[in-house]
Every structure is written in structure tokens, then in C-alpha cells.
Amino acid sequence: MSSVKRTSRDIRTANRYEVLRQIIAESPTSRQELAAATGLSLATVATLVGELLDLRLITEVGFEDSAGGRPRGLVAVNTSGGALIGVDIAETYVRVELFDLALNVLARADEDMRPGESRPEQVVGHVAAAVGSVVTQAGVEGARVLGVGVSVPGQVDREGGVSEYAPNWDWHDVPLLDLLAEHIAYPLYLDNPLRACAVAELWFGAARGRGDTVVVNLGTGVGAGLVLGGGLHRGVSNSAGEWGHTTLVLDGRLCHCGNHGCVETYVGAPGIMLHLRELSPQSTLLHPEDQTATIDALARGVADRDPVAVKVVRDTARYLAAGIADLVNLLNPEVVVLSSWVAATLGEPLLTEVREAVARHALRRPLAAAEIVLSPIPTDPVCLGAATFALEGALSSISQRPAKRTAPTRSRTAPLS
Amino acid sequence: MSSVKRTSRDIRTANRYEVLRQIIAESPTSRQELAAATGLSLATVATLVGELLDLRLITEVGFEDSAGGRPRGLVAVNTSGGALIGVDIAETYVRVELFDLALNVLARADEDMRPGESRPEQVVGHVAAAVGSVVTQAGVEGARVLGVGVSVPGQVDREGGVSEYAPNWDWHDVPLLDLLAEHIAYPLYLDNPLRACAVAELWFGAARGRGDTVVVNLGTGVGAGLVLGGGLHRGVSNSAGEWGHTTLVLDGRLCHCGNHGCVETYVGAPGIMLHLRELSPQSTLLHPEDQTATIDALARGVADRDPVAVKVVRDTARYLAAGIADLVNLLNPEVVVLSSWVAATLGEPLLTEVREAVARHALRRPLAAAEIVLSPIPTDPVCLGAATFALEGALSSISQRPAKRTAPTRSRTAPLS
DNA sequence: GGGACTTTATAAAGCCCCTTTCCTAACCCC
DNA sequence: GGGGTTAGGAAAGGGGCTTTATAAAGTCCC
Known part of the structure; x- marks a missing residue:
């Protein structure tokens, strides 16, 4: 079959x-x-x-x-009926959040990782420490933790709990869940940030109760989570959604994936910074070593009508919109969500430009059906999504029959005659 | 919901x-x-x-x-248990095929349409004539025709049987099925050629028994049919698959859709012809007014190692592969099928080049999962797919209870106290 | 040629879903 | 406190799939 x-x-x-x-x-x-x-x-x-x-x-x-x-x-x-933990492993930090069952954040722990720390054991150490920390902070008993969802960048084998390929550390086939299980006693679930964000939108965000949705992730990296037919589209080897390496500009900027002109090199945070530097090398908006600060500065610049900032955001929006229009034409979604920190930081100005530019590129019918929105999720969507994986896991492992309190009343009648 | x-x-x-x-x-x-x-x-x-x-x-x-x-x-x-009819309405012709239940072609009728003939009534007239013709040719009784599937280019409302937008004739909201119903008494089903090809692959071609599949359609127009999760992905307004207008080259060739650099302008038959003309305006391969003849000539040229033909096919394959690699990354399919007449005509040489070029562009993991093949369907996939819609229609309208052919043979033994 | 064994096909029973229908519970108002 | 109204649960019913039992139809071998 x-x-x-x-x-x-x-x-x-x-x-x-x-x-x-x-x-x-x-x-x-x-x-x-x-x-x-x-x-x-x-x-x-x-x-x-x-x-x-x-x-x-x-x-x-x-x-x-x-x-x-x-x-x-x-x-x-029943907010106090259990707790869920979401772990967002990123290139430079590990963030762990503990949620109650209404998915409110009860505790948070961040651990920074120095550039050298790329060995799985080191990362696992940070995760274990942070998980211990949030449990203590929130003061919940261990027994009430229903599960821990872990998001790690790159390609993931969720059943096996293996990080098959993490580009930032060049991990290959790291049995992450097994390593974590030595420190963490709760049920563990593994996936990647793209799908975490998508599932967060599906449960709590813009995709809830809607049809097919594309969750466009704008962070340091770029990708898309696809919610098709009411569930996450994973593809045949759980690696669907690698949209960041779609060719946007033939023979364009070199990407770390080896190709040229990938979407990610234009609308990822480093790409945006590069564009800013090209436009105005001396701009005060530029914080060369700090993506977050630069994007923050850009957002403020736009609010202050700084022409350089406005142009950078507009150009970024156009690149982004070209890619999104292609997604709209191909998949005909009902909703397109802009998610992750770059989208959250640039906010409405980005959204407005994107909408206009998509309208110029997409075909009429699919365009008419597609609504483009910012993610309504106020907290870190990766942690939330990871915790959601844990929630789904806890829910789907209900298979025990309701126990049918049948006293042993001679159930099977003896063969008469 | x-x-x-x-x-x-x-x-x-x-x-x-x-x-x-x-x-x-x-x-x-x-x-x-x-x-x-x-x-x-x-x-x-x-x-x-x-x-x-x-x-x-x-x-x-x-x-x-x-x-x-x-x-x-x-x-x-039961080959003689019924007949299915598939109608392929294209820009310049109407092709109708009548199939037995093993989906063998029993009869075929082609009607050419002159450039002026763009009124719905004219097209409907051709279809009705051709349908009548195949029924007569095959000598089947009307009662045995289970249904007629109709494929029309563009945007389609299948429930309503309306061609919402057909770009080649600038049709808007033409109630095609209602018009056809005045001439054709069999059950009618409407959809577009992209989805017809996809469903043909799903039932009888490369997608049968496989996982997620992308059917890439290379004809005069270009598009993709998506088979996701075991069924056709239609999107929220039945217009998914419009891949032909994905931007491949920023500010590239002008497309009739109004944008620049669409996939279709490079790998559609007119685009290939344009490339040939640019490379070698006097080429004997070129038949200015005849797409089919030109693509045929190209295929023969490649077989004869004509350097111009080889280059045209190679360049086409590279454009195509850039687009396919993006699809592979995004959707992580198990199979990518090259379908429609351009793919069938150029055949293996195109496939080989495409495979190589996709391997250079796609990410390792999705690439490893994806097999790229030519469509194994020997006949016109659009007619076959259209007929398949009719078959699906006939099958899904079974709801009547099986009528329990209980002869009154006292089948149920009386209760022997 | 008839039992013994094997394999297929159908019938029966059981479980899991969801829905419809009926009935009791709970509350308002007069 | 009774009538009207709405909520919620229990039971029945229908559709689907599976497992188990039984009937049917062969081969093989003595």
C-alpha cells in the first residue's frame, strides 16, 4: 500500500x-x-x-x-491539570518554556550557546538544565508534565527522534531524543521549527478553523510550514517546507546551501542586513554583529519614515511577495501567515507592502481566496508549537479502553449441553 | 468548521x-x-x-x-460492462476518446477549431459532435456510457460545472456543463487538464500506489497537479497547481499573465520555440506556426546529435529543473512525473538532463526521496484523466444499499430453542 | 474412491465511529 | 407548584473494518 x-x-x-x-x-x-x-x-x-x-x-x-x-x-x-514544555533549540541559544494547559507561559529559561558549543552533548546539557529550571520555577510536580516537545533546525526523523541533519552545526544522524532521555524523564517529541510554527498556527493561530494554510517563517532562516487538508503536510520523508532555498533570483546571491539566489538570502535576517549595508554602509541602523538589533532598528526607522529603512523593508517585501505569490498560485491556500521574529518585528509595514506586491504577482482566483496575515501568536511560536507536539502526543496516546468496570460475572457462558 | x-x-x-x-x-x-x-x-x-x-x-x-x-x-x-468518455478541450482542438472499463481507447474523435471559434456555443458544438461520433464509432449503446469527463483549461468550478476563467478565449463564468447537458445525456464531470493529468497518474500512472506526487505538465501551457495524502490537492478554491506562472527569472520574459519570467515562458512549447529562434533563427528545426512539428523536430535533432537541438533541450531542462527542485524542496514528494506532449516528445534526453540539474539544486534529503520519471501513460493523459473523473463519479455515486438478494430460502435458521 | 489436509470464500459476531431519538433533569415564569 | 423550555445522557441504529467460525472446493495419498 x-x-x-x-x-x-x-x-x-x-x-x-x-x-x-x-x-x-x-x-x-x-x-x-x-x-x-x-x-x-x-x-x-x-x-x-x-x-x-x-x-x-x-x-x-x-x-x-x-x-x-x-x-x-x-x-x-483545567489550567492546573498538567504542564507542557516546549524547547526551541536555535543556532545561538536554547529557549525553553513551560505552559499550562491553556498554553499560557508559566516559566521560561534561556541559555546562550557560545559559537564553539556545537557538540550534541553540550546542547543536550543546556536543554536539560533549562528544562530543570522551568520545572522548578513553575513549581509543578514532575508527574504533571505531560511531555516535552523539542524543536531542532534542519531535517528530523520524528519517529526515531534523530536529528538527521542540522546545517548550523553540521550534525548528522544525532540521536537527540535518546541523549535527552538520559536527563529528562518526561515523554519527548522531536520536530523542526518550521513544523512547530505551523502546528502552533493550526492550533492557536491564524490557521485555526480555516482551510489550507501556508505559514511563512521569517527568521534567521526562512521556510514554510504547510497545513493542508486539516493537518501538517510533512512530505514523504518529513522534510516538506524547505522553501527558503527556492530560487528567487537566477544566479543571485550565494547561499550557504551552495545555490544562488535562494529566497533565504534575500528575506532572511542576514539577507536584509546585507541589503541595508549595500544601500547605506554607514547607516546607524546597522548593528553588524546583531541581527535582532538591526531588525529592531529597521522597524523603528520605518516608523520614523527613515527613507533607507522604508526602502529596505519595501525591497524585502517585494522579494518576499514574489515568493509568496508563487506559493499562492501553487497551493491555493486560504491563509498565508507571516511568522517568526523578523515578521513580528517588522509588522504591519511589511505586511502592507507584501499584500500589495502579492496582488501584483498572483493569479486572480487563487489571490482572491488567500488572506495574508501576521501571526497572531504573541509568544515564541516555536516553543508554543513544540509544546503543541507534546500536547498532540499526549492526546493521541489515549487508546486504553474505558476499562468497562465489568466485575468478573461469569462473562462467557459455559457451553450448555 | x-x-x-x-x-x-x-x-x-x-x-x-x-x-x-x-x-x-x-x-x-x-x-x-x-x-x-x-x-x-x-x-x-x-x-x-x-x-x-x-x-x-x-x-x-x-x-x-x-x-x-x-x-x-x-x-x-469487465471491459464491456460500460464505457467512459474523456473530453480534452484545448486551445486549437477538441479531442474526445471513448474508453472501455479497462481504460483502453475504443474510439477517438478530433475536431480542429479555427482561431476565430471562441464562443462557448461553438466549442460546445464541437464537443457534442465528437462525443456523438465516438459513441457511434465504438458502437456502444448509450445506456452503457457511465459518464463524460470534460477538461477545459483555466479555472473551473467543478460542482457548478462552470468555466470560471479560460485565458485562451477570455471566458468568464461560462456554464459549460449546462450548455453541454443540452446535447449530451450522460452524466457530466468538469475539471481542468492539470488535475486530469494528475488523476490519470494517480489511477494508472506513476503515482499509483506511491506517496505524494507532483505531476509536472509540459504542453503549450505549464502547470503542476499535486497528489498529496493519497488524493488530489485542489486548494481552497479548486485552483491549486498554477505552477506555470511561478517566477523563475526576475524581470525575465514577459508572460501573457502580465508578469515577467514565469516558468511557462521558458519551458512551455512557445518558450522553447522562442529559445530555438534566438539561438538559431534560420534553424531548419523551426516550424514557425507549428509547435508540435517544432518539438518533434527538436527531438529528432537531439537523437541526431544536432548541437543546436541539444543545447535547446539542455537549456530547457535547466530552467525546468530549477523549478522542479523548488517543488521537491517545498513538498518533499516521492515521485515527480513529467507529463503532457512536450515531455512525451522530448522524452529520455530531457529526463536525463532534468535529473542531473535537479540533483544540483535540490536539498539532499528531499532529493533523496524524490524519483523523477516520465509519465508511463501511453495515450493522451488529459482524455484519460477526464474519463477517470467520470469513473470516480460513477463509483462514488454508489450509495444504494446492496438490496440483499435474499431468496426466501429460509436462510436464517429458526431458533432451535 | 474415500478420507485427510489445505486453501478460499462467505457468514457471523464484535468493535469503533458517528448520528438520531427518546427521555429525564434542571431551570424559568406565572 | 405546575407548565414550558432547554440541556444532557442513554439507547438504538447505521456504516465501516476486523477476527473468527464455517462451508466449499480443491489436492494428495493410501
């Missing part, structure tokens, strides 16, 4: 996700509202809510006022 | 497709083989085979020799 075997169980899992998503999004809510929002029958919603109650993921929190008639029972996320 | 609601019925439909696909692919086959090939249980396969037998789509054709044990019953496509 070819593609994954679909079974009725997948429907159940998807519905369970959907209901929980809805509850998290709108926290005191009633079964009626859930049924309306998900399109499921009241009975199904009731059983799913029952499951989630049994798992202590949600609790009953009173009743709605009624104007004649039995009042609706309200359920809400 | 957002994306399509999935129900257990969809599973059944998918399984029915899968079983029939398998039977068509390997025609006398047994239930055992089907179960092994599809991963379904024997019982499920048996019921599905029963359904297909009831529908007269397949028949029992004897038994396998056995070496001890009951021999396996063999089933095969």
Missing part, C-alpha cells in the same frame, strides 16, 4: 483535537457551542468532552445563565 | 477506488492478492469485490490453479 492507512480511529483523534482546540480558544464554553463550532453532533461532543474531563485536561466550571430552560454546563481548560 | 468533514464513508470510497485501481492495473487477479496489495482484510476486499461485481464493473473469470486447497477465484475488469 502507498499512503498512510486511514481508519475510523483517525477521525476520532482529529475530532478530539478539534474539540480541545476549540475549548482552548474560547475557554469557558458549552457543549452546544462546541457542537456548533465543530459540526459534530451533540452526542459525540458530549463523549469527547467526557474523555477530556476524565483526563483532567478540562473541568466543569459552572453554568450559563438561562432564560428558561436547563442552563448549559460550561467547561474550561 | 474549517476543512472538509471526514466520515467513515470516505474511507469506504477510498477503499473502493483502491481496489478497483488495483484490479485495473493487474487484471486477472484474486481477492487474496487484492487484500495483500491494499492492506485490507480479506472480508472487506470480498465485500468491495462483491459491490463491483454487482455493478458489472468487473467479472469473475475462472480460477487459479491450486496446489492443494480451494483455488482462488479470479476477477477481471
